[in-house]
Every structure is written in C-alpha cells, then in structure tokens.
Amino acid sequence: MTLLDDQVAERLAVVHERIRRAGGTDVAVLPVTKTHSIDRCWAALHAGCTEVGENYAQEVVSKFHDQPLPFGVHFIGQLQRNKVRLLAPFVSVYETVDRASLVPELAARAPGAKVLVQVAALYEPGKGGCALADVPALVELGQSAGLQVLGLMTVGPTSGGPQAARAGFRMVRSLLDRLGLSMCSMGMTDDLEVAVQEGSTQVRVGSALFGERPPASASVR
C-alpha cells in the first residue's frame, strides 16, 4: 500500500458513506481518472474498484496501451465516430452514445459492445446527450445493431447547484424504467446525493477521490 493508495481508499470510504446517507444501497462508484496518471487508476483498483472512467480517446490510448488491463474502462467523454476504432481495444462500456451515427461504427468496430445512451434531460448548448424524446428510438437502433444497451447516462446541469439536477435525474430514471433497462449512470462529486435519491445505480466520481484535476491538454483528446 502506498500513501496514494491509502488516501484514495479513505476518500472512497467517504463517498460510500455519502451514498449510504442518501439512501443508496446498491450504487456503484466509477472512479473518474481523466487527466490523472495511471497510479490513480491503480490506487482505485487497490481500493476495490474494478473499472475507471475516462473522457479522452488519445489519453486512453497513451495511458493504457502498454498495460494488460485488469480493469474495465468506461468511456464517458464526448464520443466521436472516428475515435471508436482507437478506443475499441480498451473500452468495456461506452456511456455516451447520443446519436444514431455512432451505432453502425460501434457495431462494426466493437460488435456486441456494452453501451449506455446519453440523455440531455435539460438542453444545454455544446453538451452531449440526445433529447429525452429521441431516446427510445436510439435504444432500439442500438439493440437491433447487436449492441448491449445496458441503460442510460446523464450529466447534471453546469449551473444551479445539485438541486437543479433533480428534475432531470428523475426524468431519466423514469424513462429507464419505462424502457425496462437497468443501469442508470448519474451523479458526480457535487450532485451524487441528489442522483442517488433519484435512483442512480452508478455515480461517476473524480475530484472527491483524487482531488483537483490537472487541466486536459489538447494532445490528450
């Protein structure tokens, strides 16, 4: 155990306690390691996590290419069609499928891949996610292309604080139930309690585990 391992294990325990207090009983924690070095991924693994979340295709390749990965990588950044080929050897779940044009590319480069449909519950310009109304068709398209559509993912609004996310989280969870899907990826460091209260099954947590992030350099994207 290194000092970093100890620190991440302690912080993970705090996150689990926050989830418990919010009433969560079976909520997974996805440690988000974007822009952090690989020793953070190992620390999360040593603390008992089995997967990490990453945002940038180039960073995924440079971070993991010479490692036999004992953990899964969830891709949680904006997904570009021309990056699927790069990502395919590393990614276990694509959480940000938000438009039809990604589906044939995933089906070709990562047949049978596990995916989530990213929903923009409240429209914010420049952010990913498909409109609530378009989700059922995209889920069906993914399924008919042989992808394993596990569920839905959403990101809370940038401003307004945690409570501003509640209505969107609630809509996403209710749509998930209507579609008969099981995985609901919502909640981050600042709004995980609200997400858990509204039925999240996986929170994506970066800063609460690893502290402040170094900025993403243009080269990692």
Ligand SMILES: *Cc1c(COP(=O)(O)O)cnc(C)c1O
């Ligand atoms: C960076 C990121 C996170 C983690 O954010 P924190 O606020 O550091 O917990 C979660 N989800 C997505 C989609 C992200 O891009």
